[in-house]
Amino acid sequence: MITGGTDGIGAALARxxxxxxxxxAVIGTNPEKADALIRAAAxxxxxxxxxPADLSLVSDTRRVxxxxxETYPKIDGLVLCARFFRTHRRTTPDGFEDNFALFYLSRALLSYGLLSAFNKADGAVVVNVAGPGHDTPIDWDDxxxxxxxxxxxxxxxxxxxxDxxxxxxxERHGKDGTKYVLFHPGTTSTGFVGEFDPPTAAYIEQQKVLAKPATAVVPPVLRLLDNPPDEPLTAFNMDDELSVRNSLFSPKSAARLADxxxxxxxxDVT
Structure with a gap:
């Protein structure tokens, strides 16, 4: 399963x-790009x-x-790539901030919602492409x-x-055999999908010139899918493993967020 599978890293991985x-199984919002991918598969x-699914909507995430x-009783890999940058804050029809809904809530729903299919696979793995290890403080009140x-x-x-x-x-499901991998692709020329103000758009254009192609990210992701690490939770910046034994990965903070x-x-996350 690949969310954001019609653009950037997701599409490169699918190919x-x-x-x-x-x-x-490619999940996305753009049927034209999906049609091109399906034709290429032939x-x-x-x-x-x-x-097709708008993962910024909780109802649509649950539907998909x-x-x-229903289609796949057994799932051995989920790669979470979908996100959408917005210069200006937007609230979804569900009442959630768009980035929070798409980039976090949908990933939580998919991770836990597909558990029964993971448990039927022989060592399933979830690869969450989210840039682990960044030290941005969490504003728990906002x-x-x-x-x-x-x-x-x-x-x-x-x-x-x-993270x-x-x-x-x-912590709660690693014992069942499913591995969770947090993955940082570094600066990559992805689809750069979003709604940008002019200064941000100009910066994005500069990044496209400097960034590595999405195809460069595929080999380390394939290695993680084919040979998941032994530990229930790991984090990587491309091929380099990061420590998950520091305050950025606090079990106490994680339990607070889970609640x-x-x-x-x-x-139910138990």
Missing amino acids: ALLLRGDHA DTPGTATFF IGDLL LQSARDYDGVRAMFMTGRLN LLGVTFA ITADLLDL
């Missing part, structure tokens, strides 16, 4: 899986299926989880960035929430 004969030994479980919104800070803080999601998931998330979503 690599197809070329080696795997099946890729010339490879692999196969692909597109599942049901569709995935997780949805309602005060003094800044798009970059909101995205970095939500990345921190994904803590991994801590809780591994907040469970209340927001009526989600």
Whole structure:
């Protein structure tokens, strides 16, 4: 399973899986890009299926989880890539800040919602592409960035929430065999999808010139899918393993976030 699978790193990973004969379930919002990927799959030994979903909507995330479980009773890999940058704060119809909903809540829902299918696989792995180890402070009183919104800070803080999601998931479900990997791709020329003000757009154009191609990120992700680390939770910056035994991965903070998330979503994370 690949969220954000029609652009950037997600699409590059899907194409690599197809070329080696795997099946890729691609989740995204752009049917035209998905059609191109499906057509390309016809010339490879692999196969692909597109599942349209707006993962910024809790209801749509839950719907696609049901569709995935109905189609695939056993799932051995989930790669979480979907995110969307916004210079200006936006609230979803569900009442959540858009970045918080897409970049964190959907990943929590997918991680826990697909557990039954992970448990039927022989060593499933979740690769959460979220930039682990960043030291942006978490504002516990404003997780949805309602005060003094800044798009970059909101995205970095939500990345921190994904670190803590991994801590809780591994603590509560690592014993069942599913590995949770937090992955930092570094500066990469992805789809750069988002809504940018002019200064941010100019900066993005500079990054496109300097960044490595999305295809460069595929080999380390494939290695993690094929040979997951032994530990229930690990973090990587490309090929370099990062420590998850420091305050950025605090079990106490992770438990606090899990309680907040469970209340927001009526989600059982036990």
